[in-house]
Amino acid sequence: MRCDLCNEREATVHLTEMIDDQSRELHLCEPCAREKAPKGLQGFGLAELLAGLADFGSKMGEETKAKLVCPRCKMTYEDFRKTGRLGCGQCYETFHRALAPLLKRIHGSGEHVGKEPAAGKVPAEELSQLKEQLKKSVAEEAFEEAARLRDRIRALEVKPKRARKI
């Protein structure tokens, strides 16, 4: 296969670009990939490569991306690009559009087909323990701790709803 850009050399870098849910395949030779691909792809170390790949794929403008902040752990998209690591489970939903092409590129597939946690089951023991602790913190007027526990209980109780396709 020839490179889409120079149409001369053999294409060895294969990328999938996403523009508003429309995917487009891009086949490049290495020199063109280095030169023409977005900045992030120019580093070729493993960490840079991963972080660089995170840059590719979605056509979200830099401004839109910069605004992405995980509501739960406060990781920004920029933080992810620097470290190549996500901050928490919620990040996968926050950066969903940017991550989808990256995961496809790493794993060659975008859909999980393996085991799942027992369907929507809330760990009953943990929940009752938490409720017990919540009562105690309210009684002790430890409101900060109580708020944390309340959020945790809420998160657990709505869990079955989250078991949906996104």
Added chain:
Amino acid sequence: MTLNDLTRETGEWLRGKGPKGEIVMSSRIRLARNLDDLPFPHWAKPVQRAQVLARVQDMIKVSKFLKGSMFLKIGELSELDRLFLVERHLISREHAVEGTESNQKGVVISDLEIISIMINEEDHLRVQVMQSGFNLQEAWRVLGQVNAEMEEKLAYAFLPEWGYLTACPTNVGTGMRASCMLHLPCLVITKQIDRVLHAITKLGLTARGLYGEGTEALGNFFQLSNQVSLGISEEEILDNMERLIRQVIEQEEAARTALLNQSRNSLEDRIWRAYGTLRSAHLITSNETIEMLSLVRLGVDLGLIATLEQGKVNQLFIQTQPAHLQKLEGRPLTPSERDARRAKLLRESL
């Protein structure tokens, strides 16, 4: 059970009794898991990592499979003890590095060292099961049970689309990494190893050295593991690995037969010289020991050295490592003292 008790014991995976034990030293599967409501270790605050540690500790107390396991906080271990756990493949090198995070890092080690759980490594939990020989199925059966029990007590970060969520996007999906430690001396001697490794990396496996990522292939040991974890089920990963590894085993067996038929004298000479070195040396480095033990192990497998058991040889690979020698001696040793102590241990054991 305490850490010092382990010095006198051997992990189940070193028994040398599993299927195809003459070529496959051990089979290991690990699952990466994260708690649903807390940031991943590298992004979490110390107090949040401490919560992870506390929750796992609570979970163990009521667990059927892990009750009676050792629960160790990495920050409370000496450098020597941490290295000791690395040498036994119970924790990774990264997990052993001393730093501000050590205080919230932990490890759970079950009876016979079959199950181990690293807490707050790259992910909140890295649950691993190790078995002797070519035995991914048994490892998966045990891990499945442990995992099911843990899942009843801990809520994991999970999305239907992307499976179990991990700090690094390369581990999402099943979160599974399965690996087998293969001893392939005859593929190395006959210079076929590069061809074989090249072929399997094209088919979705990765090859690494004795101590995992970034380590060299000492003593003709190669750790083969799956590359991809998303879009493929656990059973498919294992099935794929078993098929490929079975073929590598066949290649090594063919190379062994060919060498015995075509250059038996020179092969026997190498093996017996290695045995002689280990039995006579008064100073020997860790690397030379591994190279020599590799040949002795081959001699045992081929029935040339009838007086030795494979389990014994397997054990020596671990016991001659620096931290193990120092635990045995009960005090820190300088590198040259270690070379002497190692040689003494080998002379006494062989």
